[in-house]
Amino acid sequence: MRVLLVDDDVVDREFINRKLLKHNDLDIQITEASSVDEGLVLYHNQHFDVILLDYRMPSRDGIEMLLELGNEPKTNSTAIIITSSSDDEELALSCLKAGAQDFLVKSEITTTRLRSAMLHAYTRFELEKQLYFETHCKTGNQVDRLTGLTDRYVFEESLRRELHHGLRAGYKVAVLLIDLDNFKYINDIYGHQVGDWLLQEVAKRVHGCLRGNELLARMGGDEFAIAISNLKIRKDIESILKRILQSLAIPFIISEFAIKTSASVGGAIYPENGKTTDELLKHADVALYQAKSLGRNRYSFFQKRMEEQLSRRHQIEKDLETAVENNELLLYFQPVINVENENVVGFEALVRWKFKEKIVPPDEFISIAEQSEAIWSIGRWIIREAIAVLGGWNALGYADYSMSINLSSVQFKDPELVSCIETCIETFNVPAFQVEFEITETALWRDLKESRRVIGKIRELGCRIALDDFGTGFSSISHLQKFPIDTVKIDKSLMPGSFDGSKDIAIIMGLVAMSKMLGIDVVAEGVETDAHLSLCKAAGITRIQGYLYSKPLCKDTIDELYIFAARSQETR
Incomplete structure (x- = not known):
């Protein structure tokens, strides 16, 4: 149970x-x-x-x-x-x-x-x-009260009948599940009344994209379903899907608001993806999950491998629940370099997961941890360990380093986040200004009110705030105005692969100039070549990190290469 x-x-x-x-x-x-x-x-x-x-x-x-x-x-x-x-x-x-x-x-x-x-x-x-x-x-006349569409029960009963007809007539039946992207954040920002209005308008637009003989239903929340019968080839469905996604990409206008949204769609086809209503809905849901994980605003059709990937994801989610208590997490540190003298001035803490004697890279488990909220306990562990390491270096007399720690947007919902930070800097006797929290632009956009509140509390402690992946988001300048940002980290994707054209260079020069005018420090990520280093010097960037100097390393290696090495030089 x-x-x-x-x-x-x-x-x-x-x-x-x-x-x-x-x-x-x-x-x-x-x-x-x-x-x-x-x-x-x-x-x-x-x-x-x-x-x-x-x-x-x-x-x-x-x-x-x-x-x-x-x-x-x-x-x-x-x-x-x-x-x-x-x-x-x-x-x-x-x-x-x-x-x-x-x-x-x-x-x-x-x-x-x-x-x-x-x-x-x-x-x-x-x-x-x-x-x-x-x-x-039993009347078959049930409708969703908000949108006037067929409800879930009638949809499923009608789909069962269509599958029976399809079996007898030899035609295909498609089930499409449509889910609005980031609908929760629209509700949070504009309120539930606007959210309800948006659902009604979405229902109208989707209905307008159909030929007239499809069954459209609201399954609950912001999820809709379409059953398309009498199909011969999948191409017929794809044309409908393209019309729906294009229709929903047009902003919805209400009062003074222009609300932008998009949708993800998962599809399953009878009989190849399932022969019962339950199987088709389950597999359409798996395909929907795939569409969302690929970046949203797209559609995916069910494939067997998707189920295997989802099963692996669920297993990772289950294993992550005990990662902290089983001491399976590790911290690696990537040095941050002063451009002028090439000395190490700080480190970025990066988590790794050692599971069954294998190192699992963060790309494979961080997003899963965020969706299951295991990121709360993992995030607190990272904060505690990173600040403890910094406190240890301070105790040795090396108090000039900074420590950058990444924060997920999901951690903003953790009621213990700020108190955890405060307790750690007090327990390990670390001045708050040595600790910098990195936040992505996407994280700021997802819940502006909550983001402002949490970032404000962290800033009140004296910690610094860095805007990570700078230049890749969709409202960089507004974020610099609305939030107390101390540092921007220019994303490694902006580092030019070649220096034949001037556009990439001009973008970096412009971002740095704008940041300096606002009194904000700049760190460049992804510095991997001497040409990248020369570009950073020409742009006036003072701090860099990247494989040109060092990949992320475990604490013992950091101690040997930087901390103890610096100590031995001083005693000579």
């Missing part, structure tokens, strides 16, 4: 964990969330049989999540038990009327009571769902 536990109190979560996992003959798997928003994200990304939902939480109460889930299609719902410190009967009754299957007072929770309530709630919910379908869905 898969359980989603939503409670802001870590002590209460641990208490319920102990009660549920004691004599775990039910094979219970628990996923935790500390807020309603976090719980909703998990709910929409995973399947749960039961939600244990705390009534009273900061920002948004559990009752808000209960009501929001009440708008979901019954086929996508979950049994819900509300927990509360209050034994108010009126409160309990209002929660049950709002759609909860049970209400538990926390002080009265025992292992037996909790497990019994979960089993009863799940059974009661299944009966409610069956009654719902029998009384509401």
